């Protein structure tokens with residue numbers, strides 16, 4: 001995990017972003033909360049597709065923008081949330097309520113975590129996605 005965390009990785013294609021997500025998931029300890037921070041189209045969902053592969057999940061991962069949360073079973077349960085459409089009102093503390101429903105081992109990964117009140121403060125890893133020309137610069141940090 002050490003070589004994956006802290007350093008910037010330049011991903012030149014969606015396939016490289018996916019491969020990084022897969023590598024990250026394979027090294028991730030069980031029962032982690034992961035925040036994906038980055039602008040629209042910066043590669044967050046692509047990264048989650050790779051994470052799913054890393055957990056041995058074969059189902060197609062789609063963006064949960066409209067249904068907020070998708071779950072997939074593999075070597076761990078992957079819960080993929082997209083808080084883009086939450087705006088910091090009453091739904092916003094749902095990250096904390098979610099803990100009651102998690103069956104181990106799990107990984108909860110959240111796009112637009114800034115909109116889920118309290119999530120950035122409680123998560124285990126923050127992955128940052130930056131557009132750098134036509135490439136993506138991805139940084140994984142342990143909190």
Ligand SMILES: Nc1ncnc2c1ncn2[C@@H]1O[C@H](COP(=O)(O)OP(=O)(O)OP(=O)(O)O)[C@@H](O)[C@H]1O
Nearest residue numbers: 011012013014017039040041042043044045046136
């Ligand atoms: N490293 C990369 N280089 C080029 N294109 C990429 C790269 N990573 C992802 N993409 C492409 O960028 C587009 C947007 O990616 P993706 O849907 O993963 O972004 P997102 O951060 O989830 O966006 P949103 O905030 O809208 O959910 C996709 O077409 C994807 O294939």
Ligand SMILES: [Mg+2]
Nearest residue numbers: 044045063111
């Ligand atoms: Mg997305």
